[in-house]
Amino acid sequence: MNITHTLKDPRMGEEIIFAEASNGMQVAVCPKRGFSAVSAHVGLRFGSTDTRFRSPEGAIVEVPDGSAHFLEHKLFEGRDEKVFERFGAIGAQFNGGTGFRSTNYWFASSGRFGEGLDILMDFVQSPLITPERVEKEKGIIVQEVRSYEDSAPYRGIFLLHRAMYTNHPIRMTPGGAVSEVQRTTADDLQACFDAFYRPHQLRLVLAGDLIVDDVLAQVEALAVEARPGDAERLYPDEPTGPAAAQLDETFSVSRPHVWMGWRDKDGLGLGAQALRRRITSSLLLDLALDVSSPLHEELYLTGQTDDSLSYHYSSDSDWGHAVVSGLADDPEVFVKGVRWACQRLAEQGVSEVDFQRIKRASWGNVVSGIQTPGALAGTVLNSMLNEQEPFAVLDVLNDLTSDELTLRARELFDTAQSSVAILHS
Amino acid sequence: MAYLQSSPSRQSIAPGVTLICLPDARFKRVVFQVHFDRPMCEQRSARTLLLPVLQQGTEQRPRRMDVARALEENYGSQLGLGATRVGERHRVTFRASWVGDSFLPEGESCLASMVQLGKELLESPLRGENGEAFRADLVERERAQLIRQIESLPDDRPSWAEERFLALMCKDEAYGRSPWGTKETVAALTVDDLERARQDILGHSEVTIVAVGPIEPSAIEQEMSRWFAEGGSAYSTEREICAPASTPHAHALREFREELPADQARFLFGFRYQPSENALSREAMALAASILGGGSQGRLFRIIREELSLAYGIYSGLRTLKGMLVVEAGIDAKAAPRVKEEVLTQVRDLSENGPKQGELDLAIAGLMNNLQAVGDSASSLAAYWEREHDLDLMRTPSARAETAKQVTLQQISEAAQLWQADTVYLLAGPEQEA
Known part of the structure; x- marks a missing residue:
């Protein structure tokens, strides 16, 4: 692990140590003395608007709306054991979120942070996406999407997005419509993972009362093999003015x-x-x-x-x-x-x-x-x-x-x- | 990491006025709350309307804008008045937060000016030009707004479903009353009703003051004593201590369905139990609720979401002051009978057979993590000690952790045996089948 620089801000009373893992993952450690919980947040720039892209290998890929969010759900299923069961066993709190341009995953643990970090880095880097697992998840995601659709603020903001933008994918909700969820396949999600979840695209931040050298060594040990190459996001042309008054x-x-x-x-x-x-x-x-x-x-x-x-x-x-x-x-x-x-x-x-x-x-x-x-x-x-x-x-x-x-x-x-x-x- | 072992200072600074102080220099911002507790009585509408009226300005700062500007000048301090249901109490809270002195330019401090602002809001309201208690135009504007807010409540389906569920399950109990009253009771209020409510809050409430963060307890105590202790501006010897919430036994299981246009139905299932005075039994009850549906480890989540894919989330939680367990989920209306049966099946199984050791271990691990994390934010510490004060237990997180570790499988089973099914409520769209 290569420490690249340190930021100390006396106004905030905070210090951040920045490092880079051997596979290119960018890491930041924020020591917070005297706190019980240690938090780890990992994220990448891949979100709901990234439904059309050129993969690092050159293929043009189009996936249904809501694919980034669906993929987030599938990562939480883990490879061999459900992630919530693994985090639950150590009493950690955890969650994830999908935005228009990014996805993130986090956990916080008060006593067993090292085990939690193992779990986080495992499920984010090594998922198992199968047709059966994807089909099973659709019912859950449909319920989530429907709960949002009953929310006036949620409906209102996306109606406004459609008024402001003509083609921009921000017009679509991060979860996608129910019909888009229903047509999502394991191949779609695997293509997204392969294109975007590359180690050098991941950003990992650790904050709490921890020993910097130890935690950086653990992160390095958990880093998977580098996979160079970047996907190119293909967004439609967008006029400079609003779509509708x-x-x-x-x-x-x-x-x-x-x-x-x-x-x-x-x-x-x-x-x-x-x-x-x-x-x-x-x-x-x-x-x-x-x-x-x-x-x-x-x-x-x-x-x-x-x-x-x-x-x-x-x-x-x-x-x-x-x-x-x-x-x-x-x-x-x-x-x-x-x-x-x-x-x-x-x-x-x-x-x-x-x-x-x-x-x-x-x-x-x-x-x-x-x-x-x-x-x-x-x-x-x-x-x-x-x-x-x-x-x-x-x-x-x-x-x-x-x-x-x-x-x-x-x-x-x-x-x-x-x-x-x-x-x- | 160790559990928090220290307790805050808790002292009575006047009859019916308790001050809880927990200084902690790790935090950058002070959390400060003054709770005024009254029964959930007819006067709750007046209290609810009074709060926005008070926030329109003070004698010293006659426009709402002036109050807001004072907060901005005070390095973005925050202040607000709100009312809520706590057990069967109607709790009016003056809430404030400000930057700790050590993060301000040298010599600056926000405490005195924030206390002054709070006192102004509560004690020096804008009066009418002809000696009326409040300005009539201002009361009418805020009344109209409150009525519109009450009319808009169904727009938030989950909150509306919960309020309707409580109204039906606790129909003849104070807990079933909405904290704001009704459109009709708000419409009928006079300016004098509001003034009576204001004087009642200041003079008769049971008061709890909670201050956590980068504070100097003696400075807080001095300011609060000036306000509430003998000779202070809000001093009263007539404070009324609120009675504990009633905890009636369950009815025979009742089922209600109400309709509102909605894509997804809201499902609530309420159980009653008699809260125990015994520390071990209390922890067993908390762990039993956690095993049933306290999170992604809960049986309901694992079965109804993960195995049956019937809900995005389904959770259960205790209303400890009231002796209620409530299960809540967003589901397809057609699945309601199945979800109800599964909840009953799991409750029956927990009470008859108890949990598996692994389930208890997971629930304890989650509780231990939560108890350890209590000390990590000023707001969570304030909430923790406020709740402990409400329960009159004042257990440290460390003491709770020690007790919880002693809970056995048998005690979980005994706790679950206390749950009596009372009310199933479904809020669904008109076209949805149940």
């Missing part, structure tokens, strides 16, 4: 659920630029719509919004969008009010007083937000998968200016780039 869907809700989105014309790839755009966008949403904003106060006092209002900014290498949602008796009033607030912020610009105040709040939340080994491991893994320096958010906050935010507000809150999605009975 508004989409409506009938769904059993007591009040209309309204979703608004402003999409960026393109992504900025991964890395520092993307992080900066994400932070500026999130701060702008706070400045326009947080309870501390006079614009929010105006919307709230005039009944255009209520406490159901929420917002976030989401992005990856080739997309970025701000989302605002809420429940409204009159969706038109809600949409008009939120648009007014965002445009007003862009027109007036960001005041230095507001900027300094919100920066101070963000700084406090960042330095104190990561407390447990599990939270630290998850944050560091996310940074690695996005090719960003952990804790770089503090540097960006220090470096930002109100003028930069104003410029970004004028770019982001462009009505021509916005879409609306409404669920109503």
Whole structure:
């Protein structure tokens, strides 16, 4: 195991040792003295949007929607023994998750971390995918997918994605439709595993009260043989503007659920630029719509919004969008009010007083937000998968200016780039 | 790793006011909660509406925006008021968190300003211009919002199913009452009702204060004594200690089905039991519930999900204060009879034959891991000690672990024998067959 560098951040009170295993797997160890649980998170950049790709061997592969999520389920079945039984025997907590562009697996154990790490590295690197196992899992996944389909927030956000994007696979839910789950085969999943689950694509983060040299030696011993070569993701061309100004869907809700989105014309790839755009966008949403904003106060006092209002900014290498949602008796009033607030912020610009105040709040939340080994491991893994320096958010906050935010507000809150999605009975 | 052996300091700072402090410098953020407990009585609607009204501003900070800005200036501190059901109590909680002093610029501290903000919210509300207890326009706006929230509850199918299940299973018990009341009770509230509720919360509640994290206990004690001890602003000698929740025996098994448009049916199955005072029996009950359906190791998960593929998840959990075991799952409505029978079969088997040694070992391993991890976050420590205080047990994780290790197969069987099937509830779409 080759230690590549160490990051110490006195503002966060954290230290991270980065290393590379002989098979190319990138590893980070975060010592957290005095904590009982040790967490391990492993992840890779392969998610629900990766349904069409050229394998490292050159073959064009197309798999059903939801394949990355289905594969995650199958990995948890293990090769010889179910993973949950193995983790259960050592009392560990564990789970996994599939996003649009990544999949991750984690466990936390208080007393038997070494055994847990054996299990994690085994099932992520050496699955057994058979037609019988795939067929058996379909009933479980269908129940999971159906539970999401009963959720208004889930329906609403994907209706908005379909309004914002014409061809982009982010239009599809990570689990895929029931019909897509039903047509998934063992060959599909094996093709995904072979193309993407290559050791050099894995990122492993360990956090807790552990001895760095010992744990790195264990990881090296568990590393499977290197498999060089990278799959090429094949995404459809996507226009720079939204697919539709508004989409409506009938769904059993007591009040209309309204979703608004402003999409960026393109992504900025991964890395520092993307992080900066994400932070500026999130701060702008706070400045326009947080309870501390006079614009929010105006919307709230005039009944255009209520406490159901929420917002976030989401992005990856080739997309970025701000989302605002809420429940409204009159969706038109809600949409008009939120648009007014965002445009007003862009027109007036960001005041230095507001900027300094919100920066101070963000700084406090960042330095104190990561407390447990599990939270630290998850944050560091996310940074690695996005090719960003952990804790770089503090540097960006220090470096930002109100003028930069104003410029970004004028770019982001462009009505021509916005879409609306409404669920109503 | 050792289990946490130390207990927090627990002291009564005034009649009916308990302060629980656990300083821990590993954490970067303080978790601070003040719980005000009242019975789940008719006044719960007034309390529920009061909380958003109080959060609209204070005499000193007359706009909600002013309160939010004060929190941002305070390095992103957080604060909120909420109400929930704890056993048969209606618990109003003032909740706050802030960055520990050691992570702030030198000389800065958030404690005093956060306590001040909390006191302002509860004690110095915005009054009406003509001496009314609250501003009428503000009350009407928040009332309309609360009514809309109540109307929207069925949109969240799992939460709605659970609320309906509790209302039906515990029909004549305080536990079956929703913490917010009904649209009608909220609509009927007057401004004076809200003021009476506010004074009742401050003057008559049983109060529990929990502070965990990078704190100086003496500073917390000083601030809280100024607030609650004799001579303090919220001082009262008339605090009422809430009665323990009722734990009636089960009815003959009842089955309810309600309909709402849904792709997936929600299934809940409630059992009753009489909680034991005996420490070993309590741990046996917790382990028995875990063996039945406490997670992916549970029998219900292994059989109903893994063998039969009938659910994505199926779990059981104890409502310890109320003496209830609840099994919950999202299923195809057609599978409901089969799932019900399988739950009954497994409960019967556990009570008649007990678990296998391997099942008990897995349940103990999971419990040990959870008990060890309690000390790893300020919020989990706060939740752990709050629960121990509610149960009036104050067991350390270490003591619980020692007790749990002594539980035998026979004791698991005896615990399962106490479960009496009471209510099966299914929330399904109109077209779905059960």
